[in-house]
Amino acid sequence: MDLKKIEKGMELIIEGLGKNIDRKKLKETPKRVSRMYSEIFSGIEIDPKKILGKIFKEEYNELVLIKDISFFSMCEHHFLPFFGKAHVAYLPDGNNVIGISKIARLVDVLSKRPQLQERITNQIVDIIMNVLTPQGAMAVIEAEHMCMIMRGIQKPGTKIVTSAMRGIFLRDLRTRAEALSLISSSIKM
Numbered sequence: 001m002d003l004k005k006i007e008k009g010m011e012l013i014i015e016g017l018g019k020n021i022d023r024k025k026l027k028e029t030p031k032r033v034s035r036m037y038s039e040i041f042s043g044i045e046i047d048p049k050k051i052l053g054k055i056f057k058e059e060y061n062e063l064v065l066i067k068d069i070s071f072f073s074m075c076e077h078h079f080l081p082f083f084g085k086a087h088v089a090y091l092p093d094g095n096n097v098i099g100i101s102k103i104a105r106l107v108d109v110l111s112k113r114p115q116l117q118e119r120i121t122n123q124i125v126d127i128i129m130n131v132l133t134p135q136g137a138m139a140v141i142e143a144e145h146m147c148m149i150m151r152g153i154q155k156p157g158t159k160i161v162t163s164a165m166r167g168i169f170l171r172d173l174r175t176r177a178e179a180l181s182l183i184s185s186s187i188k189m
């Protein structure tokens, strides 16, 4: 990541805002913003496929659900935050499971880049399907978008819910219903 460029960009934004702002007070801001961006976009430099890491051999073929994973991301359309909770479920193939903290870490790495909620949702399940080859994977994300709250239609409290399903969650309504009912107790709509 080129922090100097980000700093320059921020200087231009401040310049573009016109003469009526007190530039002296904003002197350190470009540097601060560039350091902040290196943190909130730190996922860009990490390969999400490598996050899931070690797969454990374990005879288990019941639902695994990791609920209420909080995340913060930046909408790629407006560079404003969107944030909320991700719920991720998978049904192992009977032999392979992963450390549950790895799923939270996956959500983290995918969030810390310019993103769309729809895309994060799809990426989570596709990567789990790819690396772990479970019977199925499912992700539900509920989030609030600052670009809907502080600009545009200005609707605070509006939640966007996206979901993605693969494998058995698409085919088997009972498995899907089980996961959704476990998740829905935490979705306040």
Ligand SMILES: [Zn+2]
Binding pocket: 075, 076, 077, 078, 079, 080, 145, 147, 148
């Ligand atoms: Zn936006």
